[in-house]
Amino acid sequence: MSSNIYSQYKKMGDLEAVCIAFFDLVDSTALKRQLGQSEGITIAVNHNKLAGDICERYKGRIVKYIGDAVMAVFHTPLEAMLASLEFIKTIQDQELAFRTKVGFNHGMATRFENNGVDYYGQAVDRTARLNSQARPNQVLTDETTLDMLKPFLGDFKEIIFRFLGVRNLKGIGNVPIYELALINIGFAEDVETVSEIHLDSSDPVQAKQKLEIQPVEKINLPPLALPLPYRHLVKDEALAGMLGNCTLVEADINSIAVAFQNLHHIFENAHDLNIRQISISGSMARGTMIKPFKEIDVIAVKAVAASPLPAIGDILQQMERFLAQWNPGSKIEIVRNRVIVALQGVRFSIMPVLAVLDGNRGHLLVPIGNLWISRNPAAPEKWMEQAVERNGPEFLPFLRIIKVWQRTHANIVNSLHLEMFTNLIFGQASFDLSFESVHRWFRYAYTYFSQNDKPFIKDPTQPKSHIDEYLYANSSLFNIFGRALTNSYDLARQGIAHHNAGQKNIAMTKWKALFGNHIDEI
Known part of the structure; x- marks a missing residue:
């Protein structure tokens, strides 16, 4: 067995733990076309010489030049990071006529002699893929390398970093990617995609080719969050247009999925918080979210001992501090027992949930006011799944x-x-996706409210011992809602009367008054 292990080891060649970096001139072909071949080559030479000089200053050495790119090797990722950031700073300070993009990664590489020392292996491949993801004047690394750097960042207060997401790198897999920058320069802008260093097994760095930035790997969303086709069910064209305006489309779903994947990954590293599960909840999980969406509800389940329970404020502040470390400069708020944070342009409202194990029994606690209340936060999603099955495909669009x-x-x-x-109203009559059914809903809703002195819908997630079981515990809010419903029912009655009389334009004014800008945009 030992001889077999040794023979396998020998096949791997001369291994070294090194930090590989690629410095790649941006838009070299366009520069040569714009400035002329001679001037373009001069710029490429200046780019490569500057990269070599700065790498040498930080104990790095140039392995080789590949056209307009430089492959360098460093002993540590700290030296690679400092050289990369100084390169960007020099370009900015001296207003040089070129831009670069940098990727670096610490790992195992095989050293071999090829008219000098060269390296190949996954560390080289991984660095090239990282470089392909970089924007102009941007420095990227992966999570493993950043973890090695974090103990030293306290000595370099001017260096900042941010999490860009989990991206699927060709031939490598899903990789958490980070950007590093100097605080007085800031992070790179999201501009056009740029070319990558292309690899194969025989020659680690072969040539350059155009490649789109790889998308962030997406996590699976709750099944009801993905809108099913509905247009074939809609009876009225104007209503179909309104649904089109308010229903999330693939681009919306993708942006939410990408941002949630990144949030999910961040909490995977929250070892001190002991977060066991993070999932989307609220309107998004129930399939009823409409555009423009404001915040995506998320629950973060934290395992704790039965006694003593942590204070709600302490948990929220711990989450806030942790998210601030991963998103320096981002605005993070605590509002109504939620932590609000924005990732990739999507705002998340994160509610902590305690998973308490008491002997052989466990239960979930959610924050209500200053108390932890026993409640299953997933109950609304389960209820909605049953309601959709009971009421048919028209239910969610309606x-x-x-x-x-x-x-x-x-x-x-x-x-x-x-x-x-x-759902209660759907149990009393037949509904489809038409203005006639819209009018019918308001008629039934108005009838229910006019016949009841108090709210009447039981909320299965709220036990009587803690919260009023009805739609509204506050009678003044109930009355406000009743007045809004009365006025809206009057608009719906007028709208359907004109609609059935063929007076479409007059009917449309009533529907616009009822539904606002969504129907104005048709």
Whole structure:
């Protein structure tokens, strides 16, 4: 067995732990075309010479020049980082006529002699792929390398970093990527994609070719979050247009999935917080979110001992501090027992949930006011799955129609309660995706409210011992909602009357008053 291990080891060649860096001139072909071949070559030579001089200053050495790119090797990632950032700073300070992009990575590489010392192996491949993801004047590395650098960043206060996401690098897999920058220069702007260093097994760095930036790897979303086709179910063209305006499309879903994947990855590293699970909840998970979406609800489940329970404020502040470390410069807020953070342009509202194991029994606690209350935060999603199965494919699109009205006229009502109210109404009559059914919903809703002195819809997630079981515990809010419903029912009655009389333009003024800008955009 030992001889077999040794023979396998010998096949790997002369291994070294090194930090590989690529410095790649941006838009070299365009520069040569714009400035002329001679001037373009001069710029490439100046780029490579400057890279070589700065690398040497930080104990690095140039392995080889590949056209307009430089491959360098350093003893440590600290030296590679400092050389990379100084290169960018020199370009900026001296207003040089070129831009570069840099990727570096610490790993195992095989050293061999090829008219001088050269390296190949996954560390080289990985660095080239990192370099291919970089924007002009941007420095990228991976999470493993950044972890090696973090103990030293306290000595370099002017150096900042940010998490860019988990990206699927060709031939490598999913890699968490980070950008490093000097605080007085800032992070690189998101501009056009640039070329990469192309690799194969026989020659680690072969040539350059155009490659699109790889997308961030996406995580699976809750099944109801993905809107199913609905247009074939819609009876009225104007209503189809409104649904098109308010329903999330593939680009929206992708941006949310990408940002949530990054948030998920960040919490995977929250070892001190002991986060066991993070998942999307709220309207997004129930399939009723409409555009423009404001915040995506997320629950972060933290395992704790049964006693003593941590204070809600302490948990929120721990999460806030942790997220601030991963997103320096980002605005992070604590609002209503939630931590609000934006990633890749998507705002997340994160609610901590405690998973308490008491003997052989466990239960979940959510923050309500200053107390931890026993409640299953996934109950609304389970309820919605059953409601969709019970009410058919029209149910979720119809809910989105009602949510447009809610956002326009009745924002005070809880979204889940409005959805449960609609489920109750669906059990009383037949509904489709038409203005006739919109009018029918308002008629049934108005009838229910006019016949009841108090709210009447039980919320299965709220035990009587802690919170009022009805739609509204506050009678004044109930009355406000009732007035909004009365006025809206009057608009719906007028709208359907004109609609059925063939007076489409007059009817449209009523629907616009009912649904606001979503229907204005048709």
